[in-house]
Amino acid sequence: MSLQVDLNRVGAKGALAEEADGKWGMVIDQDICTGCQACVAACAMENNLPFVMEEDAGYGRSLHWIRIERFWEGEYPEVKATSFQPMLCQQCGSAPCEPVCPVFASVHSEAQQLNLQVYNRCIGTRYCANNCPYQVRQFNWRDYALLPFHANEAEGGELVFPLHNQFNPDVTVRRRGVMEKCTFCIQRIHSAGDKAKSEGRPVEDGEFTTACAQACPTNAITFGLLDDHESLVSQLAQRQTGYKHLGELNTQPRITYLQGEKGA
Amino acid sequence: MAVTSKYFGSEKAHEEHHEEEHDPREQLMFDPLPRGVMNDMVMESMYATSWKFWVVLGILAFLVATCFFYAWGYMIAEGLHVAGVMRPSYWGVFLVNTVFWIGISHAGTFISAILRVFKAEFRRPFTRAAELMTTFGLIQAGASIFMHLGRVWLAYWMFPIPNERQLWPNFHSPLMWDLLAITTYVLGSTMYLFLPLIPDLAMARDRSTGWRKTFYRILALGFRGTEGEWRHLTTAMNIFAFAIIPVMFSVHTIVSWDFAMAMRPGWSSTVFGPYFVLGALHSGMGAVAIVLFIMRYTMKHMDYFIRKEHFDALGKLMMIVSFAYAYFFFNDYIVQWYGGDAATDNLLHWLEAGPMAWMFFQMVGFNIVLPFLTLWNKRVRTTPWLLALIGLLINVGMYWERYIIVPVMLTINRMPFTWRLYEPRIEVFLTIGTFSMFLLFYMIASRLIPLIPVWEVQEGQMTHSLRKVGKTHVPTISEFE
Amino acid sequence: MSDTTLLALFEDIDPAANGIEKLHEMGVPDDRISVISGVPLNPRMLGRPHPWTNVGRLALGGAVIGFFVGLFLNFGTPLLYPVSVGGQYITPIPPGLIIIFEMTMLFALLSTFLGVFLESYFPNYRPMEYVPQVSDGKIGIFFRVPQDEQQKFTEALNQMGAESVEPHEARQL
Numbered sequence: 001m002s003l004q005v006d007l008n009r010v011g012a013k014g015a016l017a018e019e020a021d022g023k024w025g026m027v028i029d030q031d032i033c034t035g036c037q038a039c040v041a042a043c044a045m046e047n048n049l050p051f052v053m054e055e056d057a058g059y060g061r062s063l064h065w066i067r068i069e070r071f072w073e074g075e076y077p078e079v080k081a082t083s084f085q086p087m088l089c090q091q092c093g094s095a096p097c098e099p100v101c102p103v104f105a106s107v108h109s110e111a112q113q114l115n116l117q118v119y120n121r122c123i124g125t126r127y128c129a130n131n132c133p134y135q136v137r138q139f140n141w142r143d144y145a146l147l148p149f150h151a152n153e154a155e156g157g158e159l160v161f162p163l164h165n166q167f168n169p170d171v172t173v174r175r176r177g178v179m180e181k182c183t184f185c186i187q188r189i190h191s192a193g194d195k196a197k198s199e200g201r202p203v204e205d206g207e208f209t210t211a212c213a214q215a216c217p218t219n220a221i222t223f224g225l226l227d228d229h230e231s232l233v234s235q236l237a238q239r240q241t242g243y244k245h246l247g248e249l250n251t252q253p254r255i256t257y258l259q260g261e262k263g264a
Numbered sequence: 265m266a267v268t269s270k271y272f273g274s275e276k277a278h279e280e281h282h283e284e285e286h287d288p289r290e291q292l293m294f295d296p297l298p299r300g301v302m303n304d305m306v307m308e309s310m311y312a313t314s315w316k317f318w319v320v321l322g323i324l325a326f327l328v329a330t331c332f333f334y335a336w337g338y339m340i341a342e343g344l345h346v347a348g349v350m351r352p353s354y355w356g357v358f359l360v361n362t363v364f365w366i367g368i369s370h371a372g373t374f375i376s377a378i379l380r381v382f383k384a385e386f387r388r389p390f391t392r393a394a395e396l397m398t399t400f401g402l403i404q405a406g407a408s409i410f411m412h413l414g415r416v417w418l419a420y421w422m423f424p425i426p427n428e429r430q431l432w433p434n435f436h437s438p439l440m441w442d443l444l445a446i447t448t449y450v451l452g453s454t455m456y457l458f459l460p461l462i463p464d465l466a467m468a469r470d471r472s473t474g475w476r477k478t479f480y481r482i483l484a485l486g487f488r489g490t491e492g493e494w495r496h497l498t499t500a501m502n503i504f505a506f507a508i509i510p511v512m513f514s515v516h517t518i519v520s521w522d523f524a525m526a527m528r529p530g531w532s533s534t535v536f537g538p539y540f541v542l543g544a545l546h547s548g549m550g551a552v553a554i555v556l557f558i559m560r561y562t563m564k565h566m567d568y569f570i571r572k573e574h575f576d577a578l579g580k581l582m583m584i585v586s587f588a589y590a591y592f593f594f595n596d597y598i599v600q601w602y603g604g605d606a607a608t609d610n611l612l613h614w615l616e617a618g619p620m621a622w623m624f625f626q627m628v629g630f631n632i633v634l635p636f637l638t639l640w641n642k643r644v645r646t647t648p649w650l651l652a653l654i655g656l657l658i659n660v661g662m663y664w665e666r667y668i669i670v671p672v673m674l675t676i677n678r679m680p681f682t683w684r685l686y687e688p689r690i691e692v693f694l695t696i697g698t699f700s701m702f703l704l705f706y707m708i709a710s711r712l713i714p715l716i717p718v719w720e721v722q723e724g725q726m727t728h729s730l731r732k733v734g735k736t737h738v739p740t741i742s743e744f745e
Numbered sequence: 746m747s748d749t750t751l752l753a754l755f756e757d758i759d760p761a762a763n764g765i766e767k768l769h770e771m772g773v774p775d776d777r778i779s780v781i782s783g784v785p786l787n788p789r790m791l792g793r794p795h796p797w798t799n800v801g802r803l804a805l806g807g808a809v810i811g812f813f814v815g816l817f818l819n820f821g822t823p824l825l826y827p828v829s830v831g832g833q834y835i836t837p838i839p840p841g842l843i844i845i846f847e848m849t850m851l852f853a854l855l856s857t858f859l860g861v862f863l864e865s866y867f868p869n870y871r872p873m874e875y876v877p878q879v880s881d882g883k884i885g886i887f888f889r890v891p892q893d894e895q896q897k898f899t900e901a902l903n904q905m906g907a908e909s910v911e912p913h914e915a916r917q918l
Contacts, residue, residue, distance in 0.1 A: 060350035060684045069681040087679070094832035096527050099436035101830075102443070103421045108829040121431075123421055124344070124414015125439055126354040130674065131526045135352055135682045139414065142343035176343040177414030246678060249527060252832075299783060299882025424818055432822035436833055441843045448851040455858040463783070463880075469918065470877035485862075486869030486918055489879050494785040495796045496864045503804050503857045511850045518843065722882060723784045744787050 023113040024184050025226035025254040026213070027236040028086050033220040035068050035084035042215030043088075046185060048167045048174075050144035063138045065089070065182040066212055083259055086221070088212070089136045089182035090245065091115050093252030097128035097137065105179070112189060113254075117181055124177040133246050134253075137181045140174050184223070185210040205231035226254065288730060288739055291573050293385055296725035299718070305565035306464075306714045307471050312564045313711060324704040332697030335690055336411060344414055348689040352682045353671040357691035358412030359522075360666040361698055363540070364547070365405035366446070366519055367662065371548020372398030373453055373512040377505045385741060386577040388724045389569040392717050393559060394552050395457040400705045402450040404698040409442075411694060438521045445518040449511055456504045459497060462487045464714045479712075516541045523669060529607035530600070530673040539592040546589045546631065547662035549582045550655030555706070557652035559715065569716045572646040579645030582655070586635035593632065611676040619685060620672050623664045630661025749895060752913035753886045753902045754878060760906030761884040762791045767905050768888055771898065777889045781875065783882045791884075800860040807856025808849050815841075815848030872915040887913060 043049070043066050052063050066088040073080045095115045097106050105122040108115060117137075129137040151159035167173060170187040174180050192208040205225040213221040224233035236242070237256040244253050288294040339346050349356040375394040379387035410416050422433050422443055433440050466487040469480035487493060520540035523531045533539075553575070560570045600608050615624045634657055638644045645651060671686035688695075709715075727744055730737035755761035761780075768778060775794055780786075788795055819841035827835050861867065879885050890898050899910040 056345065059687075060352065060682070061345065067681075069679075071681070085681075087681070096831060098829075098831035099434070099833050100438065100525065102433055102437040102439040104431065104434045104828050104830070106830070108831070110829055121421070122415070123418045124416075125412070126349075126414065127437065127439055127522075127526075129351070129354045130528065133527055133678050135677060135679045138351070139344075139354065141345035141350070176345075179414075299880075303881060424822065430826055432818075432826055434828070434830065435819050435822070435840055435844055436830055436837060441840065441847070444844060444847040444851070448847050448854070451851065452854040455854060459858070459861065467783070467880035470880045481870070481918060482868075484918075485865075485867035486871075486873065487865075487867070488873060488875045488918070489781040489783060491780055491782075491786075491788055491793065492796045492798075493865045494782070495798045496800050496861045498785050499798050499800045500804075500857050500861045503801065504854065507804075507850060507854055507857075511847075511854075514843075514846060514850075719784050726784065744785075744790070 023225060023227050024091070024189065025224070025233055025237065025256070026184070026210075027222045027233050027242070027256045027258060029220045029222075029236070029258040030083035030085060031241075031258060031260050032218045033068075033084045033086060033216075034218055035070065036217065037068055038215040038217060039066055039086060039212035039221060040064055040068065042211040043182070045166065046168055046171070046211035047183075048145075048171045050147075050173075051150065051163075052141075052144050053147065053149060056141065056144075061139075061141050063140070063144065063180070065136070065138065065180070085257075086212075087134060087136060087245075088255070089115065089184075090134055090251065090253030090255050091182075091184060093254070094250060096131045096133065096249075096251060100127040100131050101125070102127070112186070114184055114186065115181075116186075117179060117183065119172060119174050119178050119180065122178045124179070126179065128179060133249055133251065137179055140176045140178050140180065143176045145173055204228075205233070288737070290571070291739075292389060292569060292571055292721070293724050293728040294730065294739065296722075297568075299722050302568075302716075302718050302721065303467055303471060305568060306716050306718050307468065309563045309565050309716075310468075310711050310714060317562075317707070317711075321704070321707055324700045324707065327700035328697060328704055330697075331693040332407075332701050335693045335697060336407075339411070339690055339694075340416060346690045348687045348691055349412075350684065350686070352677050352679075352684065353674040353686035355412065355674065356671045356686055357667070357688045357695060358408050359670045360663065361408040361691075361695055362405050362412075363519060363666045363670075364663055365401045365408060365698065365702075366516060367540075367544035367547045367666075368551045368659075369398040369401035369405065369449075369453070369548070370512055370516060370541070370544040371552045372396070372401070373456075373508055374545055374548065375552065376456065377508045377512070380501075380505045381509065384577070385724055385728070386574055388720045389716050390552070390556055390574060391720070392457070392461065392713075393555055393715050395453065396706060396709055396715075397548070397551060397555060398453045399450070399457055400702050400709075402446065402453065403705070404702050406446065406450070407698060407701075408694075409446075438518065438525045441518045442522060445511075445515045449508075449515045452504070452508050452511055456501075456508055459501050459504065460717055460720065461713065462497065463489065463719045464717055467718065468714055513541055516544045528673065528677060529605075530611045530669070530676070533596055533600070535592055535596050535599075539589075539596055542585060542589040542592050543662055543665060545585045546582075547659050549578065549585055550658035550662075553578055553582065553648075553655035554652045554659075557648045559710075560648060563710065563715070566716075569721065572648070575648050575651050576642065576645045579639050579651050582651075582658070583635055583639035586632065586639070586658075590632045590636075593628075607676075607678050610680075611673060614676045615668065615672065620668065623672070624668055627661045627664040627668060630657045631665065634658065634661075747892055748889045749892045750874060750887055750889050750913045751895065751898060751910055752874070752876060753888070753907040753910045754876065755884045755886065755907055758786065758790055758884065761886065764886060764902050764905040764907060765792050767901050768886075768898075771901060773888050773890060773898075779874070779887045781879050781885045781887070783880050783884075786884070799864055800857060803860035803863070804853050804857040807860075808853035810856070811849040811852025812845060814852065815845030818848065819844040870918070872917045874913055874915050875918055876913075883908070 044064065047065060049063050049065065052061055066086055069085040069087050071082045073082055091114045095108065098108055098115065102125060103121055103123055105118045106115065106128045107118065126139055129139060148159065150163050151161050154160040188208050188210065192203050196203045205228045210223045213223040222233045222236055224231040226234050226237065228234060236258065239258055241258045241260050242256040243259065244256060347356065372394040375387055376391040410419055413419055422440065424433055462484060465480050465484035466489070469477060469484045472480060517537035517540065520536040524533055524536035526532065556570050556574065560566045601612055604612065615621065634654060638654055675683055675685060727742045729740050729742065731740040753764055755764060765778065780791060780793060820836045823835045874887050876885050895912065902910045
């Protein structure tokens with residue numbers, strides 16, 4: 001694979017400048033998010049996330065690829081809730097988690113313009129998680145899917161895990177010692193891409209969506225093709241109330257958040 | 265026309281000072297003994313083991329077996345959840361230990377390389393003791409790095425070896441620079457430990473019997489002391505002394521870049537390179553003081569070789585290093601404090617007023633205030649147990665410094681929803697395990713290899729003489745090279 | 746008329762230097778004399794020629810090898826299997842400087858160490874000419890002379906202050 005460099009696009013780090021908008025993107029409207037956590041549940045079901053149980057979740061080891069962050073303003077009794085903040089992997093164009101992995105387990109997909117996590121290459125140094133300013137990377141601290149608590153005892157003393165029946169066959173189950181994070185449901189991207197390829201056309205916006213966007217009851221999460229200017233997601237991303245989280249860090253995230261008045 | 269000078273202070277004080285004119289034979293270099301006698305002393309210090317030695321050795325071996333091997337094996341089998349690491353402190357005490365042990369190892373190279381380059385004669389008796397600290401400290405640092413990996417059995421994927429997947433490691437990553445730098449340093453310092461050891465192994469070979477003789481005979485490689493052999497050896501030692509100094513500086517700078525390259529408030533600081541190197545020297549010198557104190561008071565005949573002058577010189581070095589460390593410490597914090605953004609402001613507030621504030625202030629107290637207040641005083645410097653105690657407290661302060669930098673600074677990041685305090689769990693045992701293993705290796709080495717480079721001491725004694733100048737005898741050092 | 750090896754043991758540098766001068770006067774050339782000592786002595790102090798060493802050149806050679814290894818690791822391997830990470834250039838220069846420096850130093854140090862082994866023919870466990878007194882600080886001078894002149898040399902060196910002058914066989918160290 002030869003490397004062709006267009007010197008007009010080479011940036012300060014010698015990096016090839018991507019289109020700032022990228023290919024797949026998301027818009028999250030914080031004004032209409034109700035904080036119901038349906039997206040969290042749907043993501044867990046879709047991507048075979050194990051249940052880590054109370055103690056570990058309370059100690060900062062929850063394995064949720066999307067989380068709803070809640071804050072409040074003011075001192076009691078004049079406390080005011082702010083908007084809910086769904087936080088997931090921003091699929092940065094210039095991802096800080098990528099250059100620091102010593103074994104290339106966290107790499108950039110040129111085709112899909114996403115940040116990939118290669119589970120079977122990860123040796124668990126967790127440098128990527130430290131370097132992610134959004135703290136959206138999750139680590140498998142133990143084989144949570146094989147926790148005896150989740151098991152029933154069958155005949156012969158063998159352990160049976162009924163929760164394994166709900167695993168999505170399109171997605172792997174990660175073992176302990178491996179980092180994971182939101183992949184924009186890349187299994188859905190690939191199957192839509194395969195279907196489109198077999199019909200001889202490019203993937204169209206709206207053909208499929210991510211699990212979190214699918215489950216959201218208020219349609220606060222919109223997913224789609226950002227480089228298609230007709231798509232809903234790119235139109236929403238142009239809104240005046242749109243902003244990028246920690247934009248000053250120049251990570252070029254693919255998710256635009258909409259927030260009208262503060263605390264609305 | 266004579267000018268009578270008046271003495272500042274009382275006449276009596278001045279007379280006392282005059283009487284204190286030291287007997288040059290107080291210094292090791294001016295108190296030569298026949299080489300045969302010194303050889304005997306060094307050999308005897310290896311053979312003489314009291315019951316206390318075996319008791320301590322047994323305890324250390326037990327601690328290593330349980331707190332190092334068993335605890336680590338348990339962690340590998342169970343997964344990292346038995347440790348205290350979590351979001352947001354993905355790196356905890358493991359990295360603190362790594363940085364701490366690499367820090368300890370820098371003192372060895374400083375003493376055996378930099379002091380050799382600057383021809384500081386006081387280094388002669390304890391270069392090997394310091395260099396042993398380097399090798400054993402780096403082993404613990406390596407163990408700590410491997411401990412923190414999620415899938416340690418695949419760690420070999422970090423090595424740039426051709427493989428059938430045709431994959432190479434990622435050289436953009438500071439962890440890869442770490443791997444190369446620490447490998448270079450551990451190999452370099454082990455070789456630099458071994459080269460000056462060869463003539464002493466030859467001496468030990470000539471004076472021992474039984475299994476010891478076989479052991480020394482094999483390791484001494486047939487060294488005889490011919491002119492050619494000495495020439496090759498001293499040339500190599502000179503090359504090593506000059507070459508390992510930039511390696512030493514680069515290693516801890518690269519380790520500091522594990523943190524500085526990350527975009528975390530408090531970590532992304534451009535002064536981390538020299539700050540860490542000076543911190544390493546600071547803790548390392550303190551550790552050398554502890555080791556020399558233990559050597560002098562527990563091993564036979566060591567009071568001939570390790571004298572108050574060495575503690576004095578070490579104390580002066582510790583003082584200078586503490587000044588330099590304070591400079592970089594202040595540099596780092598004042599810049600963050602003055603123009604800090606919201607995230608850094610949060611961090612600094614948390615450090616000075618949060619639950620770990622006691623650690624922050626103990627760190628400042630032990631690392632900066634304590635050396636400033638004590639090491640200027642010659643009586644403090646020439647009291648071995650006091651210098652060792654100061655060294656111990658400096659090491660405690662430096663351990664807190666690394667703890668502040670790794671888990672505590674990781675806690676205060678840019679996403680307040682994730683802030684949570686780190687609690688070390690099995691890391692406590694693993695830390696005890698690494699300390700025990702270091703001490704165990706050192707104790708075994710003290711009885712297996714001669715800790716004093718006798719040929720270098722004799723070489724030094726041959727070059728030191730007293731020359732009559734005027735009415736007094738003046739210490740003179742000649743150069744034999 | 747076979748040659749025999751004699752060993753003269755001296756206590757100090759001055760008598761040893763005088764002894765070597767005497768040997769030169771009596772016609773023993775430098776290549777039939779070898780000196781062993783317990784500390785490194787400057788050969789000029791004993792009136793001996795300067796011994797040669799290649800360790801420095803081997804170190805330099807190793808450094809050059811290390812330089813190219815570093816070049817390959819940083820610039821070669823990403824071109825063999827390019828992976829895009831974090832918007833950084835595939836073959837970045839700043840990390841390259843680090844890698845090249847470390848590999849240069851590593852190979853320089855390794856080749857210095859191995860150079861000592863190579864040049865001194867270490868490890869050497871065959872029987873060699875040696876006396877243990879040397880590690881006690883004595884200076885030993887081995888020299889080869891015809892057997893019938895042994896007495897002459899023994900007397901001459903004893904006069905110069907030798908502790909002992911004895912015939913010597915190679916022995917297991």
